[in-house]
Amino acid sequence: MGAYILRRVGLALVTVFLVTTAIFFMTHILPGNAAERILGNLAERENVLLLEKQLGLDKPVLVQYTSWLGDAVRGDFGESIQHRVPVEKLLVPSVGYSLRLALVAFLLTIPISIIGGIVAGVFRGRWIDRAITVGGLSAAVVPEFVWAVLLVLVLGVNLHWLPTNAFPGTDASVPEIVHHLLLPSVALILVLFGYISRIARAGVVEAIESDYVRTAFLKGLSRPAAIRRHVLRNALLPTIAVTASMVPYLVGGLVAVEIIFNYPGFGGLLLKAVQYRDYPMLQSAVLIISVVIVGVQLVADILFAVLNPRIRQKVSQ
Amino acid sequence: MSAERDLRAVARAERDRIRSERLRQLRRNPAFVVGAVILGIWVVCALIGEFVVPHEPALVDILSTNKGPSSEHWFGTDVVGRDVFSRVIVGARPVLVMAFLATVIGTVLGTVIGLVAGYFKGWADVIIMRILDAISALPVLVIALLALAAVGGSSQPVTILIIGFVFTPIIARTVRAAVLPEAELDYVAAARLRTERAPHILAVEILPNVLPPIIVEFTVRLGYAVFAIATLGFLGVGVQLGSPNWGSQVAENYGRIFADNWWSTTFPAGAIATLAIAINLVADGIVESFEQ
Numbered sequence: 066m067g068a069y070i071l072r073r074v075g076l077a078l079v080t081v082f083l084v085t086t087a088i089f090f091m092t093h094i095l096p097g098n099a100a101e102r103i104l105g106n107l108a109e110r111e112n113v114l115l116l117e118k119q120l121g122l123d124k125p126v127l128v129q130y131t132s133w134l135g136d137a138v139r140g141d142f143g144e145s146i147q148h149r150v151p152v153e154k155l156l157v158p159s160v161g162y163s164l165r166l167a168l169v170a171f172l173l174t175i176p177i178s179i180i181g182g183i184v185a186g187v188f189r190g191r192w193i194d195r196a197i198t199v200g201g202l203s204a205a206v207v208p209e210f211v212w213a214v215l216l217v218l219v220l221g222v223n224l225h226w227l228p229t230n231a232f233p234g235t236d237a238s239v240p241e242i243v244h245h246l247l248l249p250s251v252a253l254i255l256v257l258f259g260y261i262s263r264i265a266r267a268g269v270v271e272a273i274e275s276d277y278v279r280t281a282f283l284k285g286l287s288r289p290a291a292i293r294r295h296v297l298r299n300a301l302l303p304t305i306a307v308t309a310s311m312v313p314y315l316v317g318g319l320v321a322v323e324i325i326f327n328y329p330g331f332g333g334l335l336l337k338a339v340q341y342r343d344y345p346m347l348q349s350a351v352l353i354i355s356v357v358i359v360g361v362q363l364v365a366d367i368l369f370a371v372l373n374p375r376i377r378q379k380v381s382q
Numbered sequence: 383m384s385a386e387r388d389l390r391a392v393a394r395a396e397r398d399r400i401r402s403e404r405l406r407q408l409r410r411n412p413a414f415v416v417g418a419v420i421l422g423i424w425v426v427c428a429l430i431g432e433f434v435v436p437h438e439p440a441l442v443d444i445l446s447t448n449k450g451p452s453s454e455h456w457f458g459t460d461v462v463g464r465d466v467f468s469r470v471i472v473g474a475r476p477v478l479v480m481a482f483l484a485t486v487i488g489t490v491l492g493t494v495i496g497l498v499a500g501y502f503k504g505w506a507d508v509i510i511m512r513i514l515d516a517i518s519a520l521p522v523l524v525i526a527l528l529a530l531a532a533v534g535g536s537s538q539p540v541t542i543l544i545i546g547f548v549f550t551p552i553i554a555r556t557v558r559a560a561v562l563p564e565a566e567l568d569y570v571a572a573a574r575l576r577t578e579r580a581p582h583i584l585a586v587e588i589l590p591n592v593l594p595p596i597i598v599e600f601t602v603r604l605g606y607a608v609f610a611i612a613t614l615g616f617l618g619v620g621v622q623l624g625s626p627n628w629g630s631q632v633a634e635n636y637g638r639i640f641a642d643n644w645w646s647t648t649f650p651a652g653a654i655a656t657l658a659i660a661i662n663l664v665a666d667g668i669v670e671s672f673e674q
Contacts, residue, residue, distance in 0.1 A: 222640060
């Protein structure tokens with residue numbers, strides 16, 4: 066087991082390194098324009114060159130890359146070109162806020178989607194299955210910002226059920242924070258529900274058709290008891306793996322949702338960094354995103370191996 | 383020679399029978415019909431919308447801003463007095479054209495790579511899987527934002543290419559998975575014995591037999607392309623500034639949603655939702671018709 070975990074951690078580190086390298090070179094296809102962006106189109110040529118020198122943009126790309134990578138490993142992500150402060154000063158609190166929103170959305174999505182998938186699987190072919198499957202996947206293809214707009218309008222502005230302001234302030238209590246995050250979370254849930262419930266449904270259908278469940282029925286176990294004892298346990302394992310693979314979608318959705326709700330997460334920072342070609346900010350933000358995503362998938366992989374006796378046995382041999 | 387001709391005729395008749403059976407099945411699927419009708423309406427809007435709209439979509443009228451729906455302006459007017467109905471109608475074109483082109487690029491490149499990887503296996507296989515790993519470690523939206531920052535500006539051709547490139551390895555994986563078992567079949571071995579060259583085997587022998595998963599993947603990806611393009615438009619990157627893009631319309635008018643102007647945000651938002659759901663219903667119907 067230890068060796069398996071070590072190997073998975075190693076693979077995860079390799080992926081993060083590859084992504085990091087790709088990000089750096091992607092943002093340097095057309096180097097030097099950051100200085101022009103800051104100073105504007107009418108800036109004098111000498112001033113642009115001077116600023117490029119100050120920002121280190123005049124050095125060869127390879128030199129910039131190695132020094133950036135060395136600093137990043139030591140926890141120094143450089144200075145934001147746009148704000149002239151260390152990147153981590155802006156990124157760390159905003160990533161914290163984003164994680165908060167992601168956590169609330171995820172903790173709500175998983176039970177709702179799994180219950181939806183189980184109901185659809187148990188009543189396969191009936192109208193409720195059709196409603197959950199078609200409805201869930203239709204909801205999943207509508208962009209988060211569209212859901213967010215419609216939700217704000219209906220649940221917030223018209224019915225006054227939920228606050229339309231996602232951020233109650235820095236000194237708010239936990240229930241208050243969660244209450245304010247409900248509306249943006251619903252927008253994210255609507256997009257994730259279809260995929261996760263589909264996998265849970267497939268697991269339930271497969272388990273119901275299996276020999277051991279038929280045996281359970283034949284020996285006289287009642288339907289609810291057989292589903293509780295035999296179907297659910299086997300149906301939920303693949304759902305863990307799929308849930309982890311949904312994290313990139315969740316993170317992508319955060320960007321648009323945070324902007325709709327004017328939430329101080331990383332989405333706004335990322336978008337501004339793109340518009341102003343703020344390379345240090347852009348690289349660090351994407352680096353953190355990829356670390357979070359790869360990290361979650363790593364944890365899910367290990368959890369999957371620990372929970373599944375078949376894999377546990379295979380990896381310990 | 384005549385035996386071969388008979389065989390071809392039989393094969394053609396069989397193909398026609400399967401096709402008409404599939405079409406009949408699609409017509410009986412209510413979800414597919416609803417999706418196809420909605421998609422058809424938006425395609426018509428994209429084609430002839432600009433000739434039939436009641437108002438000039440870009441005409442700013444600062445004397446009649448934020449007017450509610452009326453007989454003059456069916457969907458009301460937006461924050462600078464433009465007719466929302468006209469803007470929603472002509473907004474179908476940029477979204478549909480960009481999504482279609484991006485998906486075509488991704489499907490063509492993905493099919494070629496998938497055919498080669500599935501038929502020859504080896505290094506092509508390895509590279510596709512590694513690229514897929516790297517791409518799946520980042521959200522599509524973040525990749526698109528990064529690439530747009532790298533090339534600078536908000537050009538539509540760049541957005542189309544980026545989405546097409548992101549789709550390429552995903553489609554390649556699907557095609558590769560379909561080609562792998564196909565390449566083991568006798569008709570491929572027979573073609574090889576006839577000394578057909580590899581491009582001929584791939585394009586003429588294998589491709590027609592792996593078309594169903596490619597068609598399914600195309601429709602599914604088309605939905606994702608609409609999703610991505612609408613979101614990029616909303617974020618204000620990757621689309622022409624000032625173009626009647628639905629995403630941009632939501633972004634421009636969203637600030638007024640609390641000030642009782644619900645129409646200039648809701649109608650373009652609803653347009654995105656109906657188009658995305660329509661494409662999804664069509665894709666779903668096609669998947670079902672191929673499964674049976």
